[in-house]
Amino acid sequence: MSSPKHPTASAQRGAPAGAPTRITQGSQTRGAIGESTLRPDGTLKVTGEFAYSSDLWHEDMLWGQILRSPVAHAEIVSIDTAEALATPGVYAVLTHDDLPTEVKNYGLEIRDTPVLAYGKVRHHGEPVAVVAAAHPETARRAAAKIKVEYRELPVITDEASATAPGAVLVHEHRTDHHVGHVPHPNIVHRQPIVRGDAAAAARRADVIVRGEYTFGMQDQAFLGPESGLAVPEEDGGVHLYVATQWLHSDLRQIAPVLGLPEDKVRMTLAGVGGAFGGREDLSMQIHACLLALRTGKPVKIVYNRFESFFGHVHRHPAKLYYEHGATHDGRLTHLKCRIVLDGGAYASASPAVVGNAASLSVGPYVVDDVDIEAIALYTNNPPCGAMRGFGAVQACFAYEAQMDKLAKKLGMDPVEFRQRNAMEQGTIMPTGQPVDSPAPVAELLRRVKAMPLPPERQWESSEGADVRQLPGGLSNTTHGEGVVRGIGYAVGIKNVGFSEGFDDYSTARVRLEAVAGEPVATVHTAMAEVGQGGVTVHAQIARTELGVAQVTIRPADTQVGSAGSTSASRQTYVTGGAVRHACEQVRERVLELGRRRFGSYHPAWATAELLLEGGKVVTDGGEVLADLAEVLGDEAVEVEDEWRHRPTEPFDLRTGQGNGHVQYSFAAHRAVVEVDTELGLVKVVELACAQDVGKALNPLSVVGQIQGGTTQGLGVAVMEEIVVDPRTAKVRNPSFTDYLIPTILDTPTIPVDVLELADDHAPYGLRGVGEAPTLSSTPAVLAAIRDATGLELNRTPVRPEHLTGTA
Template structure:
């Protein structure tokens, strides 16, 4: 059986060097721009069926009965499955806590939870059949906030909870709790000349990737299944899928298909198990593609949060203490909530020196939509609050807001609230200096000399709401700190298989990893690393699949660091083997083979003095050299559950933003004119890609500042706006100018000195925009996103 639309090898190579530090072009770029790239939703099989999921219409209810008879009788329907049809005793899955049922059993816990699945010969037939399934619910009270979740008589979201966090949480409806305690906050507070307090609300954000959840499951002759899927972590999916299917992992073969964006929303499973179940039940390939409405229910979202902060400072502007409480709404299932709590708490003080800290972070179980990983992962919510606090405190002290931050900025050698010493560059003050030094955009740039206003440049844009009347400019600053990689003792590693051989008279390197390319450009960087380490022009990147060891998740800004490190490591091992081949073949004829430091450059073996010893073609001959090896960064450790102390994070990354906004104070409309960014990237492996990542993260931060929020009815816990008609994301007309100043201060612990970069700009862009709007309006604005009614009081 053959499939079309599956990934093909991406081959890079020409006469150019294309190594580390160069802005090489992406091999998939032209295909994506021209519409020829095969995404997972484009896959096709000649005799495939279409899968459809029936979702709950209520947020919390007992399931009284499910009647599938009418659906099964529909012509063209091959299978209808409910919980009772699952093939094994393993019926739940989850990233850390296996609390998510494949199909609802006994009750549903959130609006849109999967209840039944259908396979039919046409997508419309599958949809009509799913609509014919009759489910009788007995509705239960909904848990939607901390008060209802932790009340003494609160209904438990999970009645028989037995995960490893249950022993240290004060209520079963709390997923995880992490305190961070250092010093003595009560004593330190007595030294404060100024104290500011704030309560902040952070809205639920959707990842809003453009490619909806989709995949194709093909049953195999050996009783297994081949799954072509858009995901962020193939091996994590495999670990969760195989037990439910009752298959060994080697019979669930997974191949990454084209991913149309991710941002954390593909870390959890969506339709993977459902497609495989239907394929194995019917004996036919099954394709599932969500529409946009389904996509809003089919993946987790960013945790909404309530944040309570208290800071103190001396009259000289030095921070004295911090007390904070961060309450994250995890929704109905755990997903990545424990790790998000760990990040929010351990990074809750921000990039500042404060010796006396008392932070508590918790994540709740509620009947709201499940929340988990999204770009920034807990640190985004905290940054929104602590940066608002910095502005308030600077104003109280009477200092310039940037100077106040610089005075308290951490640096290399600073001790974090977790007790971890920051042992690599932490140029917080310098990033703030750089971003403040950037030229400001001209005033009233929407008004050309002697001409009418260009409404496209004004708040409200082409809606033509203003021609400049009542428009006020504001400028705001923010800076953030984000961890890189998996933390808290997680065994974070990646695997890379590298082969070197002669093809068509030219040395060629082939790189094979399970890294999920979700748009971050890893396929480009891996080829650059191979060219640099192996001295070849042509590199082939094989499709990511589970036929090679795990590469971990494309998340936590870790892939260039960890999988890039694995590719570098495997290339170095291959290089040594190639040089050993050369020593065996030519070493007796040329003593430099044994005595010199040998390099591979331009398809040749050269000495450190530049003397050419041999062509790689002659060294390799008919032989090939292949190595598959794991690579790990330095280990981390779990935070103490009482104090939060511990070496929890492998690396820190920093970004600073300056936002320039114009606000129509009469209508409450905001136009973000510019979001300038300065960021330390350690080493820019691909400068063009680096700038793209920073601009992309900045734009997502803009979205949560002024427009993006999933609205959940507080009485019914139903999602009100599951579509791009009602859930707004920035378009090109909303995206401001984003100048970027890239600083490269190497982290000696990382490959090439690099830092993960993708998440940090998402942190500081949001509070910078809010700071600029506050500057323009004089309003406090303690929630995000900002809506027109918050600016006008109407």
């Protein structure tokens, strides 16, 4: 199939083929807030017609390729690019020495990540040089010809090696704002939380349980690898079409390295094939722009899967040390815990992950006396940062295992024990912040426990065993011999939105005009649509607030103010709130326009009791005053405005006290598993979930988010882990051949019970949805496996050797 020589007709003017097109939602996909509305991009995606960033094309574009370090920690003695530059078809080879400005590093919070390594490399796969060539294979061959001499250094891989006397420093010259409050330069950030007197409370406890837990490194495993296209502009700037989670954060980091003002770095969101936190950090963005500016030609970079494992951050692996106490009647007395997160070679989002892990380490329970410490390390392991659940996932795995241990020691039902200690509205968090919206933890547990259990021995039929229903599946390892069922429960708490005093806001531009006699609303934000369904919700909000059927969602770009990151379950809350706020202002201006035009002969226009509904201007009594298109005439009403939720504040660095979070979300799971105890194989039969979503703006999308988050939690419970060699810090399984993710055959039935208890502080009463189910699904699966086997199982993922005693 030949490649197009010019931008396709569907692309924006001046944009490369494959660039995002405007999505119009009209009569075929009607729906207001609270209705299940189909995604406008859904059919395109399932038929393979949707243009992802990897589909971008420009007539005269070059291909970029990155050379990565084969070692985890080493001095760079020399780099020789002569042979690569001499390769026919190569247009440029860049190393650190070729960067155009004195700004050589970037970073989300701490600018500690080199654009291209200089002095030394700090992790396996770190970018060292970039190549632009006329063909992708030429670029790859040329990159392989670059000669780099390394002098290897000792590797830092865990807390012991990071903080030992005389330990090698991962970053020798730290100057960031965290360095003053950490006990060692190889610690990125430390957050204690102290409330009450945990030591005194421990002496009052009738039972005490302790546990040491290990949480493996998980990959976001999005299906569309990193990719983008940088196009040089005539004014000396560059236009980057890219799959990302936060356009304006990328812009803030890219422009200084290029030596360009931000208005000369234009960014447009290209089709994103999933994100889950892995696209918050930069990957190929700066490299593509550098090559485009150097060569004067468009440059496209597309990672293969191997490169993708090295090109983005992962979920922090963790060691968690917990102690809980309780009275004989099942009341929690205290918590002591220490959480050690491995941040890898660069900071990324580690400071914020530490804050989340510490502040949510108690879980959704009432515990008055706590002594908590969370830290993140600098090591030579792969960099870790944002991933769905963001620090709360690791903590939930540990505290839910502790709840089961306590219940067992007290002889109590594990659900009843959790309900007895469940937080509710008005509970004071360990940080001193009151929970000022519904917290239906006990009710979610009741609901999930009340769901019907799946039938036992589902693999049996009159025609023989259906091996797909058994542990081992189509490998046909058993027909039911040695298979034991287990049931487990878990519940979790997740914050919504950015926390700890971050100025978290979003911007929306809404335009209302008459087109061919029909009112049409246009919504323009910089929100990254990564699969969460914001393009649907924004249209639903516009229909609800403006009473129109036709809504056009413009492509996300930096020609409108920042929408923040598509992460922290914040976009529906914050950008949805911005769209609603802008719509309200548009509505008021339209009504004022009507008052000016018609008020002289209709007294109702002079009142403030006017509404827009179904393309009509009506009073609150239902009297139709005019068609909306008639009111607008040839005029268009447009508003761009920022919207902020209530402010937060940083946690105190000594006590951890502070109103650090905006909102909390809650989900509970019941897992049903069947375990082949002889071979150590696990079949998750069902993962039932009950979750409070505040208000389901699009119920169909809400259920999809819950089921997706649940499946990711299943993956880390029984199969997903990036394996890093502890001696060399090299990644051993950077592919989907060796890094396993759940397929349709692994995914269980996921019944969902959606509870809607409105948060009065949020637009429409909504809560963020996507992250909470990722927390509780993992410990629920582990609890069910423990129930089936009687084993302690204090690490993820559970492997067959852990169940058969051969580990």
